[in-house]
Amino acid sequence: MxxxxxxxxxxxxxxxxxxxxxxxxxxxxxxxxxxxxxxxxxxxxxxxxxxxxxxxxxxxxxxxxxxxxxxxxxxxxxxxxxxxxxxxxxxxxxxxxxxxxxxxxxxxxxxxxxxxxxxxxxxxxxxxxxxxxxxxxxxxxxxxxxxxxxxxxxxxxxxxxxxxxxxxxxxxxxxxxxxxxxxxxxxxxxxxxxxxxxxxxxxxxxxxxLKVFYDLMKWIKGANEFKNYGNSYNLLELIEDNKIKNNVKNFSDGLNLNYVGVIKQNIKTLYNLYNQIGEIEGPAKLIIPNVIKNFLEHFKKSEKDYEILLELASWYFVQKKYGMVAVNINECIRNFIIDVFELQRDAKNTGLNIKDHFFYSQRKLNSTKYKTELEKKEYRLCRILFKSQEIRNDVSHSLGERTDLNNDIKYLEESIEFLKDILYDKRFISYYENKYHNGLLKK
Structure with missing residues (x-):
């Protein structure tokens, strides 16, 4: 040294x-x-x-x-x-x-x-x-x-x-x-x-x-990384308040691990933190509120797990992390079904039942000659589940089978916009609940 x-x-x-x-x-x-x-x-x-x-x-x-x-x-x-x-x-x-x-x-x-x-x-x-x-x-x-x-x-x-x-x-x-x-x-x-x-x-x-100028530059760089990529690690080196540091770190770790429960919990924590931010001093007082506000704005409509997963997919798309987009789209649709039918997430056959449900629904709708507007949306929902599953499997298992990158990326983007339309649409949710009120796989 x-x-x-x-x-x-x-x-x-x-x-x-x-x-x-x-x-x-x-x-x-x-x-x-x-x-x-x-x-x-x-x-x-x-x-x-x-x-x-x-x-x-x-x-x-x-x-x-x-x-x-x-x-x-x-x-x-x-x-x-x-x-x-x-x-x-x-x-x-x-x-x-x-x-x-x-x-x-x-x-x-x-x-x-x-x-x-x-x-x-x-x-x-x-x-x-x-x-x-x-x-x-x-x-x-x-x-x-x-x-x-x-x-x-x-x-x-x-x-x-x-x-x-x-x-x-x-x-x-x-x-x-x-x-x-x-x-x-x-x-x-x-x-x-x-x-x-x-x-x-x-x-x-x-x-x-004049080292304070260099430190301010590091603050700005750290804030940019956290705001745009969810990585708080450079920012954590600068934050002195342990409470703020721990909350920001947990939120960042949750994003990078895609742990919905942690993200959901820390969104509430960030709301409380945002209201208390006036108590801190130095550059953090100017930079941290803006960064936290950015995340709160992004997830402000998200209460249910499938809503958080959809917003995560949207956020990951902006970061061009397309593999994570496919993962979150797929999990978003599955969690939508879990929420609508109040299924036990950890039950032994839940995942298999959801897959069978979409396979059955897609096959039946495919044979329906004249589909209503809502049936067309349901059919597209089925297609998105299976297509995102294909992309997800190729990424997760490094299969290397998919080569049409541009079309896949465009498909993911269009899928996000479509899901934002129907999964917040009370009319579609009511249609889905009423159609399958007798049970997920009832014919």
């Missing part, structure tokens, strides 16, 4: 011998004061005991000053190298090639302690993508367990965007198990001028922590 600082380095050198102004930096309070620093990174390295610093800059960044800062005692070769760097920096513009800076020599000199990445100015889309490839090398420099500190004080304003992009890439795409400890900014505009003997001024500048 190492402490890694990633920082931008600015430019601004217009003539030979010019350098950065000195500044005093303090972290949290004046008790943590670091005086006469050329680079803010020197204060951060000392305060947080950084093991390695990675710099990002352009050809015009002050690599000569940075080399001088780290090198210690100068040799003749060092002086020649610094002079060469300075000449390249002064001439640098947006057309400069990154090869004009011999950054390999810089990195070899401070191998393991300091590493520099030279990028283009990023003035167009092509350069931005080229910079992306260069900066993403940082992912190779980080290891599981590393603690990362980011400073966005110097260099182009776009560097702050790069820093956030880097962290998302490393944690989400490369799946590195790192932690973002601080995102620092030397706020010169809030600094105090300190007069020097030669009538020059230096700034006593606070270093502030």
């Amino acid at each position: 190492a402490k890694i600082l990633i920082a931008g380095i600015g430019g601004g050198k217009k003539k030979k011998g010019a350098g950065y102004n000195l500044a005093d930096y303090y972290i949290d309070s004046n008790e943590n004061l670091y005086e006469n620093r050329t680079f803010i990174t020197s204060a951060l390295e000392e305060h947080y005991k950084i093991d390695k610093t990675i710099y990002i800059g352009t050809v015009g960044s002050m690599w000569d000053e940075l080399y001088l800062h780290y090198v210690g005692e100068l040799t003749l070769e060092d002086e020649e190298y610094i002079d060469k760097l300075e000449n390249s920096i002064i001439k640098a513009n947006e057309k400069s090639n990154i090869s004009e800076i011999d950054i390999e020599r810089f990195n070899n000199k401070f191998n393991g302690k300091v590493e520099a990445i030279v990028t283009k100015f990023g003035i167009n889309e092509t350069e931005i993508f080229e910079n992306f490839n260069l900066i993403m090398r940082i992912g190779e420099m980080l290891n599981d367990g590393d603690e990362v500190y980011i400073d966005i004080t110097h260099s182009f304003r776009s560097n702050a965007m790069w820093m956030f992009l880097i962290m998302n890439y490393v944690t989400d795409v490369l799946d590195k198990k790192i932690s973002i400890e601080k995102i620092t900014y030397g706020m010169f505009e809030a600094g105090k001028d300190i007069p020097l003997k030669d009538n020059r001024l230096k700034k006593r500048t606070p270093i502030i922590n």
